[in-house]
Amino acid sequence: MNKIVIIVVTTCAFLAGIAWEAGVFLAGDRPDYRAESEALPPSPVEAAPAVPAVSGPATDPGPPPRSAMPEGPFGDMVRKGERIFTHTRDEASAYVGNDLNCRNCHLDAGRYEKTAPMRAAWPKYPAYRSKNDHVNDFAERLQGCFMYSMNGKAPPRGGEIIQALEAYSYWLAQGTRAGEKLQSKGFPAIADPQQAPAYDRGERVYQDNCAFCHGADGQGQRAADGSIGFPPLWGARSYNWGAGMHHVDKAARFIKAAMPLGKPTLTEQQAWDVALYINSQERPQDPRFEGSVTATANRLHQHGFSQYGKTVNGRVLGENSPPAGTVP
Amino acid sequence: MTRIGATASMLLLAALGCAQEEAATAQPLDTLLQTCAACHGPEGQGVANYPRLAGLGERYLVAQLEAFASGQRENAIMKPQAASLTAAQRQALARHFSGLSVKPSANTGFTNINEAGRQLAQRGRWEQGIPACVQCHGPDGTGIGEDFPALAGQPARYLQDQLEAWRSGKRAGDPMGLMTSIARSLKGEDLAPVAAYFASLPAVTESGHE
Numbered sequence: 001m002n003k004i005v006i007i008v009v010t011t012c013a014f015l016a017g018i019a020w021e022a023g024v025f026l027a028g029d030r031p032d033y034r035a036e037s038e039a040l041p042p043s044p045v046e047a048a049p050a051v052p053a054v055s056g057p058a059t060d061p062g063p064p065p066r067s068a069m070p071e072g073p074f075g076d077m078v079r080k081g082e083r084i085f086t087h088t089r090d091e092a093s094a095y096v097g098n099d100l101n102c103r104n105c106h107l108d109a110g111r112y113e114k115t116a117p118m119r120a121a122w123p124k125y126p127a128y129r130s131k132n133d134h135v136n137d138f139a140e141r142l143q144g145c146f147m148y149s150m151n152g153k154a155p156p157r158g159g160e161i162i163q164a165l166e167a168y169s170y171w172l173a174q175g176t177r178a179g180e181k182l183q184s185k186g187f188p189a190i191a192d193p194q195q196a197p198a199y200d201r202g203e204r205v206y207q208d209n210c211a212f213c214h215g216a217d218g219q220g221q222r223a224a225d226g227s228i229g230f231p232p233l234w235g236a237r238s239y240n241w242g243a244g245m246h247h248v249d250k251a252a253r254f255i256k257a258a259m260p261l262g263k264p265t266l267t268e269q270q271a272w273d274v275a276l277y278i279n280s281q282e283r284p285q286d287p288r289f290e291g292s293v294t295a296t297a298n299r300l301h302q303h304g305f306s307q308y309g310k311t312v313n314g315r316v317l318g319e320n321s322p323p324a325g326t327v328p
Numbered sequence: 329m330t331r332i333g334a335t336a337s338m339l340l341l342a343a344l345g346c347a348q349e350e351a352a353t354a355q356p357l358d359t360l361l362q363t364c365a366a367c368h369g370p371e372g373q374g375v376a377n378y379p380r381l382a383g384l385g386e387r388y389l390v391a392q393l394e395a396f397a398s399g400q401r402e403n404a405i406m407k408p409q410a411a412s413l414t415a416a417q418r419q420a421l422a423r424h425f426s427g428l429s430v431k432p433s434a435n436t437g438f439t440n441i442n443e444a445g446r447q448l449a450q451r452g453r454w455e456q457g458i459p460a461c462v463q464c465h466g467p468d469g470t471g472i473g474e475d476f477p478a479l480a481g482q483p484a485r486y487l488q489d490q491l492e493a494w495r496s497g498k499r500a501g502d503p504m505g506l507m508t509s510i511a512r513s514l515k516g517e518d519l520a521p522v523a524a525y526f527a528s529l530p531a532v533t534e535s536g537h538e
Contacts, residue, residue: 066451108454212475212503213464221473224532229464229472262459263509 063119063172081168092161097152097326099228099237113184114257120185122173148243151284152327187253193272202277205270234281236322241286247305251275280312285321293318372425377485382428385474389422400501430531445525458513469526481531487523
C-alpha cells in the first residue's frame with residue numbers, strides 16, 4: 001500500500017515537473033538570470049558579452065571560498081600553500097630556476113576552472129604517468145612542476161613546500177571523490193586546427209595580441225616594484241623543454257581558454273598558430289637531456305606536439321638551449 | 329605648367345606646415361608646463377580629483393595626449409589642450425612628467441582599506457572571467473612598464489570616472505580592447521569600492537616606496 005502511494009506521488013511530481021517545464025517553455029517566460037545582476041548601461045556588451053560566462057560542470061560546486069579557510073595548524077598550512085602557489089619565486093626560491101610562479105598558468109591561485117585547477121588535480125593521484133613510466137603520487141607530481149615548468153629543482157618530499165602545496169590542493173578539492181575525473185581537469189579541449197599550425201601566422205597573432213604584455217621578444221615585463229609583471233614565454237627565464245606547456249596542443253588549449261587575459265577571444269586556429277610560434281623558440285634544456293638533442297628528441301619528444309629537435313628558421317631547437325635547473 | 333604650379337603649391341604648403349610646426353615647438357616647455365600645473369600641480373603630483381602624471385610611463389602619456397586630441401578619450405578640458413600640441417611637444421611633456429618622482433603627498437591619505445575593492449583588485453572575479461586589476465597594473469597598483477599605468481594613490485573620483493568612461497565608450501583605443509572588455513564585465517556597484525581601494529594605496533616610483 002505504501003509502495004503504491006509512493007509511486008503515485010512520485011509520478012505526479014514527475015508529471016507536474018514536466019508540465020511546469022513545458023508551461024514555462026511555451027509561455028516563453030523563462031526567468032531572466034540577468035535580472036538578478038545589475039543591468040549595464042547600454043553598450044555592445046548587452047548583445048555579446050565580452051567575457052564569456054563560465055559554464056562549469058553543474059555537478060561540481062567548485063572549490064570552497066577563500067573566506068572558508070580554517071583556523072589552526074591545518075589552516076596555517078593551507079594559507080602557506082596558497083602563498084607558495086602565488087609567490088613561488090619568493091617562497092620557494094631555492095627550487096625555482098626561472099621567472100614563473102604557479103599562478104601564471106593556474107589562474108586565480110589555482111582555482112580558475114579553465115586553467116588546470118588544483119581541485120581537479122588532487123583526486124587524480126596516485127596515477128601512472130608515461131612521462132616517467134611509474135606511478136606518481138601527488139607529491140611527485142608537484143616535484144615535476146618545479147623541475148620542468150619552473151625550470152628548477154624538486155623540493156624534498158615531506159618538506160614544508162610540498163606539504164603546504166598538498167594541504168592547499170587538498171583543501172581546494174574538498175567534496176571531490178578519490179579518482180574522480182572532474183570536467184575541469186587540465187585545460188578545456190579545443191578542436192583540431194583546420195589548417196596545420198603555421199609559424200608565420202602565429203608570429204602575426206603574437207605581435208597583434210600577446211606582445212603588448214609579454215613583449216615583442218617574449219621576455220615579459222617587470223612591474224614597477226621589480227616583481228614579475230607579465231611572465232616570459234621563452235628564453236632562459238621561462239619553462240623548459242620538458243614542461244607540459246611546451247607541447248603545442250597544451251599551450252593552444254591554455255591560450256584559447258585564458259589569453260589575452262580578461263578577453264580570451266582568439267579563434268581556435270589563432271590559438272594553435274600562436275602556440276606553435278611560442279613553442280618554436282629556444283627555452284631551457286630538457287632536464288632529461290642525454291648529451292644529444294637527436295637522442296633526447298627520439299627518446300622523449302616523438303608525440304607530435306613538441307618542436308624540440310625540429311629545425312625552425314635554420315636552427316635545431318634544443319641545440320642552443322640555456323641550461324636546465326638554473327636555480328640561483 | 330599646371331603640374332609645375334601644383335608642385336609649387338605643395339612645396340609652399342609643406343614649407344608653411346614646417347614653419348608652423350617649428351613655431352609651435354619653439355613655444356618653450358616651461359610655458360606649456362604652467363598650463364598643465366593648473367590642474368596637475370607644479371610637479372605633476374595631481375590636485376584634488378585631477379590625476380597624478382609624475383612617474384607614469386612616457387609612452388602611456390603620449391598615447392593619452394593623442395587620444396585626447398583625437399577624441400578617442402573624451403574630455404572637454406584636455407581635448408583643446410592636447411589638440412594644440414605638436415607631436416614633439418607631446419613627447420617632450422610626456423618625457424618630463426614620466427621623469428618626475430612621486431611624492432608621498434600624492435597619496436590622498438585614505439586609511440581605511442576598502443575590502444570589497446581589495447578583493448576585486450587583488451583577486452578579480454574569476455567566476456565571471458574577470459582578472460585581478462593588479463595582474464596588469466602591478467602589485468599594489470604601481471604599474472607595469474611603459475603602458476600599464478599606476479593606479480595607486482590616484483584620486484578615487486578620477487579612477488571611478490575612468491571605469492565609467494571605459495564602460496560607456498567615452499574612453500576607447502585601449503590595446504586589444506582589454507580595459508573596455510573588463511570594465512563592461514564589472515557591475516555598477518563594483519566601481520566605487522575598487523576606485524577607493526587603489527586611491528588608498530601609497531603611490532611609489534620605480535625605485536620603490538618613497
